[in-house]
Amino acid sequence: MPSSPIRKLVPFAESAKKKGTRIYHLNIGQPDIETPEVMLQAVRAYAEKVVAYSHSAGKETYREKIVRYYEGLGLKIKTDDIIVTAGASEAISFTMNSCLDAGDELIVPEPFYANYNGFSVAAGVQVIPVTSHIEDGFALPAIKDFELLINERTKGIMICNPSNPTGYVYSRQELQTLREIVLKHDLFLFVDEVYREFCYDGREHVSVLSLSDLEQHVVVFDSISKRYSACGARIGYMISRNAELIETAMKFAQARLSPPGFGQVAAEACLEVPKEYLQDVLSEYNDRRQTLVEELRKIPGVICPEPGGAFYAFAQLPVEDSEHFCRWLLEEFSFEGATVMLAPGSGFYASQGLGKNQVRIAYVLNSEDLRAAMRCLKQALEVYASSVEEKGIEKTSG
Amino acid sequence: MPSSPIRKLVPFAESAKKKGTRIYHLNIGQPDIETPEVMLQAVRAYAEKVVAYSHSAGKETYREKIVRYYEGLGLKIKTDDIIVTAGASEAISFTMNSCLDAGDELIVPEPFYANYNGFSVAAGVQVIPVTSHIEDGFALPAIKDFELLINERTKGIMICNPSNPTGYVYSRQELQTLREIVLKHDLFLFVDEVYREFCYDGREHVSVLSLSDLEQHVVVFDSISKRYSACGARIGYMISRNAELIETAMKFAQARLSPPGFGQVAAEACLEVPKEYLQDVLSEYNDRRQTLVEELRKIPGVICPEPGGAFYAFAQLPVEDSEHFCRWLLEEFSFEGATVMLAPGSGFYASQGLGKNQVRIAYVLNSEDLRAAMRCLKQALEVYASSVEEKGIEKTSG
Numbered sequence: 085m086p087s088s089p090i091r092k093l094v095p096f097a098e099s100a101k102k103k104g105t106r107i108y109h110l111n112i113g114q115p116d117i118e119t120p121e122v123m124l125q126a127v128r129a130y131a132e133k134v135v136a137y138s139h140s141a142g143k144e145t146y147r148e149k150i151v152r153y154y155e156g157l158g159l160k161i162k163t164d165d166i167i168v169t170a171g172a173s174e175a176i177s178f179t180m181n182s183c184l185d186a187g188d189e190l191i192v193p194e195p196f197y198a199n200y201n202g203f204s205v206a207a208g209v210q211v212i213p214v215t216s217h218i219e220d221g222f223a224l225p226a227i228k229d230f231e232l233l234i235n236e237r238t239k240g241i242m243i244c245n246p247s248n249p250t251g252y253v254y255s256r257q258e259l260q261t262l263r264e265i266v267l268k269h270d271l272f273l274f275v276d277e278v279y280r281e282f283c284y285d286g287r288e289h290v291s292v293l294s295l296s297d298l299e300q301h302v303v304v305f306d307s308i309s310k311r312y313s314a315c316g317a318r319i320g321y322m323i324s325r326n327a328e329l330i331e332t333a334m335k336f337a338q339a340r341l342s343p344p345g346f347g348q349v350a351a352e353a354c355l356e357v358p359k360e361y362l363q364d365v366l367s368e369y370n371d372r373r374q375t376l377v378e379e380l381r382k383i384p385g386v387i388c389p390e391p392g393g394a395f396y397a398f399a400q401l402p403v404e405d406s407e408h409f410c411r412w413l414l415e416e417f418s419f420e421g422a423t424v425m426l427a428p429g430s431g432f433y434a435s436q437g438l439g440k441n442q443v444r445i446a447y448v449l450n451s452e453d454l455r456a457a458m459r460c461l462k463q464a465l466e467v468y469a470s471s472v473e474e475k476g477i478e479k480t481s482g
Numbered sequence: 483m484p485s486s487p488i489r490k491l492v493p494f495a496e497s498a499k500k501k502g503t504r505i506y507h508l509n510i511g512q513p514d515i516e517t518p519e520v521m522l523q524a525v526r527a528y529a530e531k532v533v534a535y536s537h538s539a540g541k542e543t544y545r546e547k548i549v550r551y552y553e554g555l556g557l558k559i560k561t562d563d564i565i566v567t568a569g570a571s572e573a574i575s576f577t578m579n580s581c582l583d584a585g586d587e588l589i590v591p592e593p594f595y596a597n598y599n600g601f602s603v604a605a606g607v608q609v610i611p612v613t614s615h616i617e618d619g620f621a622l623p624a625i626k627d628f629e630l631l632i633n634e635r636t637k638g639i640m641i642c643n644p645s646n647p648t649g650y651v652y653s654r655q656e657l658q659t660l661r662e663i664v665l666k667h668d669l670f671l672f673v674d675e676v677y678r679e680f681c682y683d684g685r686e687h688v689s690v691l692s693l694s695d696l697e698q699h700v701v702v703f704d705s706i707s708k709r710y711s712a713c714g715a716r717i718g719y720m721i722s723r724n725a726e727l728i729e730t731a732m733k734f735a736q737a738r739l740s741p742p743g744f745g746q747v748a749a750e751a752c753l754e755v756p757k758e759y760l761q762d763v764l765s766e767y768n769d770r771r772q773t774l775v776e777e778l779r780k781i782p783g784v785i786c787p788e789p790g791g792a793f794y795a796f797a798q799l800p801v802e803d804s805e806h807f808c809r810w811l812l813e814e815f816s817f818e819g820a821t822v823m824l825a826p827g828s829g830f831y832a833s834q835g836l837g838k839n840q841v842r843i844a845y846v847l848n849s850e851d852l853r854a855a856m857r858c859l860k861q862a863l864e865v866y867a868s869s870v871e872e873k874g875i876e877k878t879s880g
Contacts, residue, residue, distance in 0.1 A: 091736060119533045127744055128526050135517045135714040135748070170568045170716070173738040181604050186584050202737025206579050208606055316533040316743030318568070338489060339600025340571040345714030346525055346744030350533070 088198045088431045092407075096414035097425055106422040107414070108457035110445045113248065115395070117313040117368065119350075120361050126353035127346055137342040141334060142168020142321065146352045150306075150321060153355060159293045165323050167333055168343045168351075172278050172307040172320035173199065179303045179322055180207035182332040183272050188239040190274075193225055195398060195432030195439055197248045197276070212238070213434035218400055218442065221389035222250035224258040230265050240272030241265065246279040246289070249432045249444040250398040251373075251391020253283050256290045263295050273298060278307040278320070279394035281362055284370050287392045299325040308351050310395075311362070317347035369395050372447040372454055379458035380445075383465060397445045398429065402465060406430070406443050409468060419463045422456065486596045486829045490805075494812035495823055504820040505812070506847060506855035511646065513793070513846045515711040515766065517748075518759050524751035525744055533743055538735040540566020540719065544750045548719060551753060557691045563721050565731055566741045566749075570676050570705040570718035571597065577701045577720055578605035580730040581670050586637040588672075591623055593796060593830030593837055595646045595674070610636070611832035616798055616840065619787035620648035622656040628663050638670030639663065644677040644687070647830045647842040648796040649771075649789020651681050654688045661693050671696060676705040676718070677792035679760055682768050685790045697723040706749050708793075709760070715745035767793050770845040770852055777856035778843075781863060795843045796827065800863060804828070804841050807866060817861045820854065 090111055100107055141147065147163040154161050169175040184190060186208030192200060194213035204211045214229050216222040230241070241262060245254045254262075266273045275292040283289045292302050307320035324330055376397055380388045385402025403409040407428040417423050429442025447454060488509055498505055539545065545561040552559050567573040582588060584606030590598060592611035602609045612627050614620040628639070639660060644651045652660075664671045673690040681687045690700050705718035722728055774795055778786045783800025801807040805826040815821050827840025845852060 088736075114534055116532065118531045124528060124530075124533070127528055130522060130525055132522075133516045134514065135522070135712040136512055137713045170572075170742065171739060174568075177604075177738075186606055199737045199739070202734060206575075206734060206737070207604070208584055314533040315535045316740060318740065318742045336600060336604060338486075339597045339604070340575075341569060341597070342714060342716065344568065344716045344742035344745055346748070347742055350744070 088201075090198065090427045090431055093410055093414060093425065093428075096411050100414045100418075100423060104421070105418045108422060108424045108449060108453060108460065110447070110449065110457060111425040111427045113310065113395070113446050113448065114315060115310065115313045115448045116450070117365055119314045120312055120353075120357040122356045122358075123312060123314060123350040123353045127350050130346065130349060135345055138345055138348060140337040140340075140342055141166065142343050143348050143352065146348050149352055149355050154293075157291065159291055161293065161323055161325070164327070165325050165330065166321050167330065167337050168319065168321045168348065169337070170318045170320070170343055171309060172276060172305040173203070174343075175305045175320050175322035176200070176203045176274075176276070177206065178333040178336045179274055179305070180204060180209050181336055182329055183303070184209045184239045187237060189235070189237045191230060191233050191238060191241045192434075193243060194434055195222070195249050195429065195442075195444075196434075197244055198431045200242065201434070210237070211434055215433075215435060215438065216250070216252075218387060218389060218398070222247065222252040222398065224254060224261065227261055227265060234269050234271075238269065238271060240274055242274040242276070244276040244279075245292075246283060246393025247396075248276075248279065248394050249396050249427070250389075251394045251396045253287045253289065253392035256288070259290050259292060259295060263298060266301050267297060271301065272303065273301050274303045274305065276305045278305065278310050280306070281311050282366060282369055282395060283393040284366075284373060285392065289393070293323065301326070303329065308354060312354060312357065313365075314350060317350050318344050319347040319351040369447065371451050372449070373397070375451040375454050376445065376447045376458070379455055383458070383462045385465070395447050397447065398432075398442060399445060400442050403441055403468065405440055407440070410443065412468060413464055417464050417467060419460045420456075422460055424457050424461050424464065486599075488596065488825045488829055491808055491812060491823065491826075494809050498812045498816075498821060502819070503816045506820060506822045506851060506858065508843045508845070508847065508855060509823040509825045511708065511793070511844050511846065512713060513708065513711045514848070515763055517712045518710055518751075518755040520754045520756075521710060521712060521748040521751045525748050528744065528747060535740040536743055536746060538738075538740055539564065539732060540741050541746050541750065544746050547750055547753050552691075555689065557689055559691065559721055559723070562725070563723050563728065564719050565728065565735050566717065566719045566746065567735070568716045568718070568741055569707060570674060570703040571601070572741075573703045573718050573720035574598070574601045574672075574674070575604065576731045576734045577672055577703070578602060578607050579734055580727055581701070582607045582637045585635060587633070587635045589628060589631050589636060589639045590832075591641060592832055593620070593647050593827065593840075593842075594832075595642055596829045598640065599832070608635070609832055613831075613833060613836065614648070614650075616785060616787060616796070620645065620650040620796065622652060622659065625659055625663060632667050632669075636667065636669060638672055640672040640674070642674040642677075643690075644681060644791025645794075646674075646677065646792055647794050647825070648787075649792045649794045651685045651687065651790035654686070657688050657690060657693060661696060664699050665695060669699065670701065671699050672701045672703065674703045676703065676708050678704070679709050680764060680767055680793060681791040682764075682771060683790065687791070691721065699724070701727065706752060710752060710755065711763075712748060715748050716742050717745040717749040767845065770847070770849050771795070773849040773852050774843065774845045774856070777853055781856070781860045783863070793845050795845065796830075796840060797843060798840050801839055801866065803838055805838075808841065810866060811862055815862050815865060817858045818854075820858055822855050822859050822862065
């Protein structure tokens with residue numbers, strides 16, 4: 085399994101820190117938003133004497149609360165449709181292991197969340213990319229692009245909606261298109277909906293669970309990590325109305341005994357989180373998004389489609405090799421004592437050579453820091469351009 | 483992946499409970515021992531505002547404490563040799579995925595912990611059993627038995643020491659034998675040492691980390707689950723001095739982002755657990771062990787080697803098919819309003835047909851309940867024998 089370009093940057097960030105340079109971390113999806121107090125309070129009030137295994141599918145009481153959360157979204161699921169997991173990560177692993185055999189293929193629009201690669205390697209599954217394009221804001225590729233890739237080894241399609249890394253929110257029409265492909269070719273449809281609550285400008289999030297006739301095809305991945313800024317609790321879950329699929333996934337769930345116990349206690353308090361919490365968080369991210377896009381678009385040569393959801397923007401920079409540029413930012417550049425850490429775009433593509441002038445920017449800092457980070461980036465791009473011209477600096481990244 | 487015989491019993495246990503029958507649960511390794519107060523207190527004092535991802539290898543501060551715990555055992559490891567995981571389960575998964583390719587073989591003495599099957603299926607690894615025998619207390623099989631199984635696909639040997647399910651504690655001599663096999667054939671040696679602290683009658687636990695020249699070969703699995711009765715926290719770890727192996731395993735660790743956060747907070751308090759805690763727990767388990775073995779040996783036709791460690795006994799019963807008997811115990815039997823739930827032996831063997839008259843008994847109940855459970859079992863075996871004779875009851879289990 086190859087190292088991701090993001091990971092390769094870590095040692096350079098360490099050395100920048102050692103030099104006393106402040107780093108604006110826009111490279112990872114770790115929000116600075118506070119976890120709801122009611123969830124932390126639930127953990128602080130832990131009263132059990134023995135920290136025992138929970139049910140392998142997760143605490144029954146927690147699964148009932150998940151059912152109620154989905155009821156609130158107008159979606160009907162049962163506790164038996166849910167397996168609680170160590171983050172959405174484990175849900176993806178269980179699903180790949182349950183639905184695909186080694187050598188089977190899964191079509192995924194690229195750029196996609198780089199960690200999907202890790203789970204597919206572990207499951208022996210081939211991720212087959214279908215390329216989406218910055219020109220149309222990373223919309224769903226055309227149906228013919230999917231059909232060109234479908235063969236007897238193809239077992240499913242996986243999307244992230246809203247998308248990490250592009251922030252794209254799939255329309256009802258696009259999901260209907262996927263529904264048709266899936267029914268026509270009898271495929272699974274895996275949808276990562278962990279950013280569901282983060283849709284901006286009145287965009288509607290359409291859950292794949294609301295589409296008809298897909299009971300046997302759909303698995304949804306969900307998590308408290310981003311919604312409630314509780315990444316470290318490691319609580320996610322998979323949902324499927326396909327009983328046979330759940331039965332198979334339960335065998336993997338049973339092998340690892342149970343999901344994290346304390347995290348489930350925190351997660352179970354989700355329903356008590358005041359409505360205002362998510363409204364405030366959404367409003368905060370929306371401000372940051374507008375700030376980021378506005379500032380980015382002021383920089384000559386930068387192209388940034390407006391992200392409709394999640395908390396990422398995927399932008400094109402006026403550089404040839406963003407991996408080299410991102411390393412240079414950490415190794416050689418600082419402006420007013422600070423620099424910026426971004427995620428090189430190529431790490432989100434499976435197709436060789438794509439995304440080389442792109443970066444993912446996570447807007448997980450407050451608007452003031454974002455503005456400072458963008459001033460820093462603007463300055464950096466100017467210096468970088470002249471360095472490249474003047475010194476012909478080494479472009480091959482390690 | 484086939485359902486384990488233990489899992490198959492669950493619905494019958496449910497129906498026994500519905501009839502109001504008390505069940506003595508000796509089927510699973512969920513102790514009734516209280517988690518140390520200092521660990522619970524650490525979680526209750528959680529003061530972070532954002533429940534953030536930890537390092538993918540686990541909190542640096544926690545890994546330092548693991549290093550100090552091992553120092554206390556006279557074993558020298560570094561924080562970089564450790565990856566903290568969601569229970570030892572995830573450590574086993576990472577290790578299998580890192581060290582073996584699909585189709586590779588791992589030799590495991592049987593009977594073995596049934597969940598190893600789940601992890602090997604997920605990793606595409608073939609578990610090749612080498613049979614140990616009740617007659618010699620499930621000692622390490624002869625070296626020739628191992629060598630008969632070694633071929634070009636063999637990549638490693640895995641043992642559990644002290645053993646779940648047999649309670650066997652491997653001697654220094656046996657570990658030296660394994661060391662020789664491993665060096666001669668250049669194999670990995672994976673050792674599950676989660677029951678390390680539970681050795682009775684002055685038996686010494688020899689960690690495989692203390693053997694020379696095995697730095698490149700050994701991975702140890704460890705966990706707080708049993709030691710501190712904190713199964714639900716889901717905190718374990720893998721240890722290896724093989725830097726390349728750790729580097730590969732880290733890619734799987736990074737794909738799932740981080741181990742459970744709150745669980746790490748509890749785990750980090752381990753070093754503050756008073757020495758008396760483990761001494762008391764050991765003494766309690768030792769009492770139970772003696773009670774169990776004494777009572778079991780009073781039952782005609784029962785053979786039970788003395789378990790030297792962990793909290794399991796693996797016994798032979800005077801029945802033809804323990805899977806049927808265990809189901810019958812739940813479905814049809816009760817004595818003084820109670821029955822016993824045991825784990826059928828066959829589930830711990832990979833070889834077809836072995837262990838059919840054996841059961842694993844976890845002594846996770848207090849001595850009084852254990853005595854009552856054994857009276858119940860004695861009575862049950864009598865009734866069962868006469869039912870079989872009289873009615874010729876159906877012996878094929880579901």
